[in-house]
Amino acid sequence: MPHNPLPTLDDVARAAGVSTATVSRCLNKSGKVTEETRARVMKVVTDLGYTPNFSARALAAKRTFTIGAIVPTMANDIFARGLQAFQEVLNANGYTLLVSSTAYNPDREAEQVRTLIARGADGLLLIGYERDPSVYDLIEARGLPFVLSWAHRDTAPQPAIGFNNVDAMYDMARAVLDLGHRKIAVIAGVSKGNDRAADRVAGIHRAMADTGLDPTTAPVIETPYGFDTGAAVFAELMAAPNRPTAVICINDVLAAGALMQAQKMGLKVPDDVSITGFDDIELARLVTPNLATVHVPHREMGRLAAEDLIRRIETGEHGERSPLPSTLRLRASLGPPSSTS
């Protein structure tokens, strides 16, 4: 491994006949430099192909221009999309993205936060609210700017760029109920450590209560994320004595699995049973019948989260925090209950 050393600030300073302080000032646009010297220095910089060493810069300036994101997993379209947008904005502003994932394991998050702090991240992106309080302590003790995303609760103290999962799912449940469905079942995600999943179920319950139904009558089955698990739970649900006429799924992937299983079982959707999802990933428009779901602006969310976080880092102030809108996409997988069922 030949280590052909990159030129350093000293090299540039010497070649330009100025001090390292001046070169540094040129590079950091901190004013206080004649246009003439700046030009001379910049020429040397490009001639030498100089690139500042970030580690050194970070050590001296206590700024890394690095932002950490901790997501459950990138292999989930909704996070991948949001993260991509997040990264684009970061890059456009001179920041670099450090990614870790928890595989939905809350315990790993604290560890990841520690690592990112040690690495000197200038800011943090976290998903949702629910986490060990010690994690928040860690971040706040350090005065580290952060923003939550993929969720939004009006009452929560933490800054969040996201949507209200309760309300969003309430709307969908309401739509289902308004069509006349009374026998509802829910395929839920694992709610432990996942407030988004929990909130969505809460939204369904609220809609039922508002419609005069007893929320406890609807079976709610939690299952890990995935098609196959969605399919399995659906099969179980439909094998039970008192079949639901509508199955509300906590996300599109689970719903797609359910849809696939329905087909396999020879059930017509929505005639025999309605199925709804959440997220409106592209898949929703590809399955047959098209999936009724809740549209969430993931890219937009990632973009806004990045902008908010950068603002927070650079100016200390923060933007508005009103929740992002989610909108119903009522597609063919949702219909009125059949009169015979």
Added chain:
Amino acid sequence: MPHNPLPTLDDVARAAGVSTATVSRCLNKSGKVTEETRARVMKVVTDLGYTPNFSARALAAKRTFTIGAIVPTMANDIFARGLQAFQEVLNANGYTLLVSSTAYNPDREAEQVRTLIARGADGLLLIGYERDPSVYDLIEARGLPFVLSWAHRDTAPQPAIGFNNVDAMYDMARAVLDLGHRKIAVIAGVSKGNDRAADRVAGIHRAMADTGLDPTTAPVIETPYGFDTGAAVFAELMAAPNRPTAVICINDVLAAGALMQAQKMGLKVPDDVSITGFDDIELARLVTPNLATVHVPHREMGRLAAEDLIRRIETGEHGERSPLPSTLRLRASLGPPSSTS
């Protein structure tokens, strides 16, 4: 922003009554420390909640335990999956992942590489072979370990953990041809700067030549990645006078778009026209009919790439480089050409 300073090596050293050198040695398991002092130091470390400052460590040791990945975009399932696996292995080995994306714009890659080098990445993950030679120069001048992925060419000098796109697509094209199809059309990705896309088309051409067909007779339409573009190209293709009996798509997303469009046009798949994809993302088993495609082990690939890269960084040596296997998944969207067409 209250900056509650994290404890430093000095703090630990003082509290443990040893020198910073000793603490450093304990932390880096470099032997040369009595079990007794190590225990004492470690206790102080946990008591104080000490975490080393990576910037300082990087500056002093010229190691960052950071690995950079430059992908076209994370918002593409195949990269997201691979990257997730890549990141998991990295994390398990004490490395952190720095992500940038190029949005399939080759020009941006050189810039990203520079940034990652300046940030002191210990290694790099790049997608495919095709890039400006200056990028390779940059990396090699620095002696920076790297590995390519998502592609594999036996003749290429660069280390790669991937599969052979030509062969993989050859197999699929062969399967299509062997069913009797003679009028074939290709929905391709943009091949400029994307050797995976180009190689796949090459595979199709080779299969045609091997079957005694003139490769130039098959229309190849390039289009950016996406459903809607896939649908649009498909519509165009089927509107032409001499309709193909089989449309081979360069990836599953394009194929899914084509499938959707076929449905919209009232065409039966595969009776009226066969459609095939590539990648075998989950969507392939969700659309109706299920998509015939080429299965590629993306997660496995990400995992292996990470392991190879780490080995390369830590020991200088490299593992084997035989291509990963891809396998045909011949599903319902592919059938023999109808006799009437």
Added chain:
DNA sequence: ACGATGAATGAAAGCGCTTGCATTAGGGAA
């Protein structure tokens, strides 16, 4: 019992950059 031997530890020199403070030079006011 004494010097030789080697293992554990400490002292200190950076790594490449930023930044507070000192210094210099140039320009305007008196």
Added chain:
DNA sequence: TTCCCTAATGCAAGCGCTTTCATTCATCGT
């Protein structure tokens, strides 16, 4: 012309860690 003020620049002290080299000390051979 002299003096003061300001803007540009340089000096040098770190930032927190690793690592080389020197030092210390206990152990062993003779």
